[in-house]
Amino acid sequence: MQDLPRRLAGRVRTAYVHYGMAVIKNDQMQFGLPDFHPFLWRYFLPTQAHVDAINHSAGPRPPKMCVTGHPKFDAYLRPALPRDQCLSWPNPLAAQRKRVIFAPHHALEPGSLQLGTFAWSGPAMLQIAQAHPEIDFLLRPHPNMALGLSRSHVMNAQEWQAYRAAWQALPNAALFEDTPYFDTFRSSDAMVTDSGSFLAEYLPTERPLIRLERVDAAPLNSFGQTFAAGFYTADNQADLETRFAELILEGKDPLAQTRADLVPLLVPFALPAADKIVAELRSLM
Template structure:
């Protein structure tokens, strides 16, 4: 056994032929986190350097969408394994990072477990600085190491065969943050054998050289307008805030910004480029979240459009922004109708739903749901009407996409809204009724099935192993050949305006479609979680079915609806939608300004 600190660790890893010292479950979780919460953040193209790449397993993951990727490791055995991996952009070399520099600069750098092996502080500090210096402005550094959390002190471990150091988390992070990097993601993976020892995965970001800053009113003495930001994550959710955006833009006392954030979810393939293209088509000015100096920018108010912090990078999670912003607001991302105790936590127990300065809701009934189910009550809930509904106040004059009208032709279109939660018997009937629904429309050539799947449905099928990407493509082609119209436009108003009726699982559309006055069939999952109080109230005005016979009866009955059928539903709009007049966005701006004293 060597008496020189660090030599045993160096020799162990130089001779290693297996780098997997933890339980397999940790590496499976690492894959999930990298694919869901890390890869969508990383810039497309560019170069990756993975220092301490081992057998290249995670180099291969992080190299996705890179022009080239280089993995280096001390062990010739591990590099030989890594070279068995396919990929034209992958290259692996034997190298000792402690005695060699890093050549060039990279948009992505990674190190999975390296620094626990660099037991000498001088090696750790030198390599950390080397990696920071090799990171391009705007680039990302992905780290994983075993550290000491929960206030436990640094621990050094050494026996006859193995040597490692488990540094305190704060000191470890400060080694990188001290050079100006920003922490944007943090995920504990697994606990170690020592109390407080945890493997943690981090993502750090190097600010671009031209980071955008929003000055405070004090800094901009001649500019006294309120600084307001809308956090935009999903193209499909822009309709939730489009009228709010217009009201903010039209107010000369407000400087409004749209901040484009990722939507990080295992069942959704978020694309920065696709999101940018959508906002560009709408002519909406925006700044991408990682181009903004969030620490120096001073917003007076921020509007959240999703309650789930896990879908956002750390600097844009609720408690982080609450410390820096005077007024936090939440526009509910959906019109909540789902039942089940777990769903109540999802809807009313998230930090932004509980602690925002204001939550703006569609009706007194929606506010009463906060009174019953939100741990902080409804004192912060404002009945303003939901800005999502502003776009439906004049649906009859909405310009439907001509391509959709051409697809429908002379047929009457029936909208089918399918939820994605079929694997856990929650609300979806997709697995129960899809085949029957497809067959029902095949037997009725006068009807067009306008299939609008939940944005998470396709990827959920893939993640469950029911279909792969090729299988999804084949299914979509087959449906098209059968005359089914798959509508995935971000703006659902095209489908609302073009359809003569709707069939829907539990979901926002079940509430929202009421204002059209058109017939609705609520598709019941007999084994599922059902509806909450508001959902139960609205389906009193709808037909219901849980089998093929019920679906067929609804379709066959579309011609024989009572004369007052549409008016009966339109008459109860005020019960579910306060001030359904297209002005909810303006009311929200007026309330915000009053609270801020503007």
């Protein structure tokens, strides 16, 4: 796919929306592929900060950029689904129970973004779920999780299936791999993740997020750094257990107002991004 716009140039106009919210520093893939981005007819970007980052980068860049917001975040402009109608949870009708999402990332091996912490956080989160039957948990792995685990030799296919089965065997836990997932996000009380885009995609819920970190991971880009103050961090099992106890068990959340103040960065327009993109396309006809 990395040369598709170049091959279509002169015959088909190519418009592009990046699949996630770019918060990790991965400049070439996000806006610097030489046979991709310079040949785009339109690049619809979520924020002016992303345009500024492209304009300050070296190398090729898209010729026409439009700030529209990100269509994924249009979900937050609609009313939230009632908690007891979100059926992805193990006890959906028990809406008063606390709910936690564990969303591990697949980038574990050298040469990747190295965001993944599953070698320690996978067993740690399973232990936490086993120790707290009064709380409901969802395992929401990245779609490439099995591949990342295999490439990094953290787990083979059989071990990954056994881990998933152990999670699903708990009466207070479930496996959630469906899309879209924003109704599930909005019906939860917290997220634990080492993902990139989910750091941004979850923040408009205004619920607390624990970011799992590793020292050799790709850093946040300049946009990601603007809202890093809104989430908590842990880089080992002891820190994770401490954060979990404070946020979930004790209900202490000193960053609540910080997150609320950051939401306009991620949902910058009252009009849905999809509508803005359609309006831009129609204006060019």
